[in-house]
Amino acid sequence: MSKQYLWKILGLGVVAAASLSYSSVASAKTLGFVVTGWHHSGTFTPDNKVECPQGLGSDGRANFKAQFKTxxxxxxxxxxxxxFEMRARGPNGEIDTYSPELVEDPIPFPEGQGKISYGFNLDGTKDGRATDRTCKHSKFTSPDGETGIDNQYYRSMACITGMRPHGDADAMANSQLLTKMVNRLVFEVTGVDDEKNDESVDVTIAHGLDKVSQGPSGVFIPNLSQRMDEKASAYIFHVxxxxxxxxxxSDEMPNLDIAQYPGPGDWxxxxxxxxxxxxxxxxxxxPTAVLAGYHDxxxxxxxxxxTNGIHSITATASGPSLYRSMHRNADGYKDPKTGKCTAISASYDYQLVKAFIIRETPEEKEISDNAPSSANADVQVASAKSPLEVK
Amino acid sequence: MNKASLFGTLAVLGAALLGTAGHGADHVASVGVPAARLITEDQYVNTLKVVFGPGLKLAPRFAPIPRVQGLVAVGSSHATMTAGALDQFDNAARLVADQVTGRENRDFLITCRPKSNTAADDACAQETLTRIGRVLFRRPLTTAETKAYVKAANQNAESIHDFYRGLAVSMSAMLIAPEFLYVTQPTQTVRGKTTLTAYGKAARLSLLLWNSYPDDALLNAAESGALNTPKGLQAQVERMVASPRLQAGVRNFFDDMLVFENFETLSKDATTFPTFTYKVSVDAREQTLRTVAAIVRDDADFRDIFTTRKTFLTNDLGSIYGVRIDKPDEWVPYEFPANDPHAGILTHVSFTALYAQPGRTSPTRRGKAIREIFLCQKVPDPPANVDFSKLTNPDPSLKTSRDRLEAHRSNPVCAGCHKITDPMGLGMENFDGAGFYRAEEQKAPIDARGDLEGVQFSDAVGLSKALHDSPKATSCLTQRMLGYALGRPLDSNDEALVKSLNEDFINSGYRVRHLMQTIAINDAFYNVEDRSAKVPTKEASNASSSVQKQGS
Known part of the structure; x- marks a missing residue:
């Protein structure tokens, strides 16, 4: 029985239980949150010395000058x-960011050496040893002492200035989180009987339609109402x-797609x-939150x-180095034919603010159900599975 | 005439019209001659939108008008004109005239077309200025006035080769003329009794009901003499009360009575209340006005303003009340549940945040506001040498405001006044200085018991109910409404009228529209007499004026 099918059956069971026990469901609480900020999880010190003892990475321009010496x-x-300025570095002038496999950066690429990170143990091993589905990698320990955490993407991005917390790309992504509606992300938790301990609650992850507001000192205002974008149904995930x-x-979500407009480029x-x-x-x-999983x-x-890559100079990143590093650090979805991993574990720290999540009224739902949605059309493309994904 | 000399002339004219040159806000209850009222910002906007339509962009900022007997409407008859104040009127006038005569608007705001855009046109200038002047001056222009304004328009049009610019000069002059800026009280004596003329009646009526100068229909009724007949007056009052524009009058009265102009300077400590924004402050004022206006619109019992759980909210206000708003980008009607601590306007953010310190609550300010605003009682200002140390640098073992105030009251100099404010204000301690509900202060449970005029209560809902049932609150509303209508301080001569109106108000089921209508058709509303020998009312003699100096 597939996991999705099992969930459907369990879901029906929940509905049936709800109809039999209305009073208990009616007393359950709903919690809502809107994302107000996010950073890559991991160790980031002010002087980089712990995680990048060899210094921070070089951008495409520096690699261009090293590649073409005189x-x-x-x-x-x-x-x-x-x-194309200094970006045409391929054998036939290919752009470095868009054809990373054709460009070899001459400057060594530093990778993150930190050992502390929030996240999840995604592969189930304590030590990150290779398994049938995963490749050997080092584990992290959370600041709370939780061991076995997977976050290999951190190795690849930790020494890229712009991607570190408050670096240019990171700051832009956080700024756009507030200004671009496509970035507004909401979490709704329903069926909460006890906020301290509850064996089963339902989480919905979706996009929001309303602004988030800050007070005069920059504090995000809690308990504002936020409409869930139910037209963009392909962006709505339940767990x-x-x-x-x-x-x-949460339990594991087989797939979770988050549309983002994190920088000056495309979404x-x-x-x-x-x-x-x-x-x-x-x-x-x-509240704070952690979202983790594998990326193809x-x-x-x-x-x-x-997104960020087209402005890799601002991000102080070089695409070819990052691309190779990601493949080098890939730790999940091992291709049985090649024995190489095709996915990389990643973890993100989120900042949230409490909110009331508003669902569509039946009248609004009827309209959105009957109207073609450009957001859904986008998602049809976005949700297509990567050909590299291992079933 | 240069600007300085124009200012001087107008200032003198204004002062002469007022008959109060040199009178400050503290000289209240002795009005030697019928007072003239200075136009307020809202009246300015409302009137010009009647003349030129709602599309006019207006955001005038005029000098604040002193508050007299709890009302700006009364203070407006004691406002003096300074060069600085006139400068603000002048700036607003130029902006209005530029918009009206500008290329975008002239074709539909100016009904005639000049023969040439680059030369004077006597007929078109006269038609335009006569029509506008009739509304601005609340009467037809005199022949001499018409000639002077048209002549000025023509002269300027010829000298700058632009008909519309010439027209704008005369229009600006009208908008800073004393006849526009001051609502005077033209009188007539019939059979030995001095009353307002029909045009004077029209102005007073329109300011009461619509907070605006008269419209065309009301001026027509004045011109025909219908307004001088009971039937004609009744017809106009009924028309105006039935109009949606009554809401502007009702909202302005309550905005004035509730001292809401203080919102313009309200600020909160961003460290203590990091989520209290300017938007919250703007919406809080509007929430209360919408709530009160809905009660009047529905012809409901006025006293419901103290107890109603029905209100209107925005998303920003929802964050303070902890309420979800189904349409976050709109004002939505909302009813607090029966067991909710919010009931009535005393529990609105407008009241709890406005009457508090920037970083904490103030039972004293809240109690003082309840006494002065809703009971028409004057609370003396704190003595200059008062020792606030027990409040500002309190003993850390004193967890709640009640504890700290009790310590402060141990000083007998302070105790006298605090006895009349704190028992009411402490009833609102469940709302912090930004209006958030709280059950505890510094982890100590809040005791919100108190009493109002001998009626015991246990929390803000009980306090509101006590106010709802207080005959003094009802009579205060009547007193404020009459002062607002007359635009002058009440004195001993008005006591019988207040009493009679109050009885009628109670018999009507406490309906504000009925009260306004009753005042509007009452002969006394239009009487004008020399009040210099009258004795001020108790409240006026207590020290009736000005901006409230609030204690802790």
């Missing part, structure tokens, strides 16, 4: 591929969860496999390339 060579390349000592921990889908979420409900009106490496790179 001034004459550089000028000739720039002249030959006018309009069961439990609450243990005030921490909500894209940050696609997760085997995703899980953890929300610290004890944090009051401004090729798909994640394409997402990066069309």
């Amino acid at each position: 001034k004459e060579e550089q000028e000739a390349q720039i002249k030959k591929y006018a309009g 069961k969860a439990k609450i243990v000592n005030g921490v909500l921990i 894209g889908i940050r696609a997760f496999m085997n995703a899980r979420i953890k929300i610290n409900l004890k944090d009051g009106d401004h 490496v090729e798909r994640l790179y394409r997402y990066w390339a069309k």
Whole structure:
């Protein structure tokens, strides 16, 4: 029996139980949250020395100058591929970001050495040893002492200046989170009988339609109402969860697609496999959360390339190095034919603010059910499975 | 005439019209001659939108008008004109005239067409200025006035080769003329009795019911003499009360009575109340006005303003009340549940946040506001040498405001006044300084018991119910409404009228529309007499004026 089919049956059971026990369901609470910020999980120190002892990475421009060593060579390349500045580094002038496999960066690429990170144990091993489905990798320990955490993407991005917390790309993504509606992400938790311990609650992850507001000192205002974008149904994901000592921990979502407009470029889908979420409900009106899962490496790179990557100079990143590093650190979805992993574990720290999540009225739902939605059309493309995904 | 000399002339004119040159806000209850009222910002906007339509972009900022006997409407008859204040009127006038005569609007706001855009056109200038002047001056222009304004328009049109610019000059002049800025009280004496003329009646009536200058129909009724007949007056009052524009009058009265202009300077400590925004403050004022206006619109019992659980909310207000708003980008009607601590306007953010310190509550301010606003009682200002140390730097073992105030009251100098404010204000301690509900302060349970005029209550809902049932609150409303209508301080000569109106108000089921209508058709509303020998009312003699100096 597939996991999805099992969930459907369980879902029917929940509905049946609800209809038999109306009073208990009616007394259950609903919690709502809106995402107000996010960063890559991991160790990031102010002087980089712990996680990047060899220094931070070099961008495409620095690699161009290292690749074409003399001034004459550089000028000739720039002249030959006018309009692409220092990005045409492939054998036939291919752009480094878009054809990373054709470009070899001459400058060594530093990878993150930190050992502390929030996240989940995604592969189920304590030590990150290779299994039939995973590749050998190092594990992290959370600041709370939880061991066995997987976050290999951190290795690849930790020493890229712009992607580190408050780096240019990171800051832009957080800024756009507030200004671009496509980035507004909401979590709705229903069926909460006890916010401290509850064996079963339902979590819905979706996009929101309303602004998030800040007070004069920058604090996000809690308890505003936020409409869920139910027209974009392909962006709505449901998962069961439990609450243990005030921490909500979800089951695994086979797929989770989050549409984001994180930078100055195009918008894209940050696609997760085997995703899980953890929300610290004890944090009051401004809880923290962790979202983790596997990213298909090729798909994640394409997402990066069309969002931050096209401005890799601002992000101080070089696509070819990042691409190779991601493949090198891939730890999940091993291809049985090649023995190489095709997906990389990743973890993200989220900041949330409490909100009332508003669902469509029956009248609004009828309209959205009958109207073609451009958002859904986008999602049809975005939800297509990567050909590299291992079933 | 240069600007400085124009200002001087107008200031003198204004003062002469007022008959109060040199009178500050503290000189209240002795009005030697019928007072002239200075136009307020809202009246300015409402009137110009009647003349030129709602599309006019207006955001005038005029000098604040002093509050007298609890009302700006009364203070407006004591406002003096300074050069700085006139400058603000002048700026607003130019902006209005530029919009009206500008290329975008002139074709539909100016009904005639000049023969040439680059030359004077006597007929078109006269038609335009006569029509506008009739509404602005609340009467037809005199022949001399018409000639002067048209002449000025023509002269300027010829000298700058632009008909519309010439027209704009005269229009600006009208908008800073004393006849527009001040609502005077033109009188007539019939059989030995001095009353307002029909045009004077029209102005007073329109300010009461619509907070605006008269419209065309009301001016026509004045012109025909119908307004001088009981039947004609009744017809106009009924028309105006039935109009949606009554809401503007009702909202302005309550905005004035509730001292809501203080919202313009309201600020909260961003560290203590990090989520209290300017938007919350704007919406809080509007929430209460919408709530009160709905009660009047529905012709319900006025006293419901103290107890109603029905209100209107926005998303930003929902964050303070902890209420989900199904349409986050709209104002939505909302009813608090029966067991909710919110009931009536005393529990609105408008009241709880406005009457508090920037970083904490203030039972004293809240109690003082209840006494002065809703019971028409004057609470003396704190003595200059009062020692606030027990409040501002309290003993940490004193967890709640009640504890700290009790310590503060141990000083007998302070105790006298606090006895009349704190028992009411402490009833609202479940609402912090930004209006959030709280059951505890510094982890100590809040005791919100108190009493109002001998009626015991246990919380803000009980306090509101006590206010609802208080005959003094009803009579205060009547007193405020009459002062608002007359635009002058009440004195001993008005006591019988207040009493009679109050009885009628109670018999009507406490309906505000009925009260406004009754005042509007009452002969006394239009009487004008020399009140210099009259004795001020008790409240007026207590020190009736000005901006409230609030204690802790």
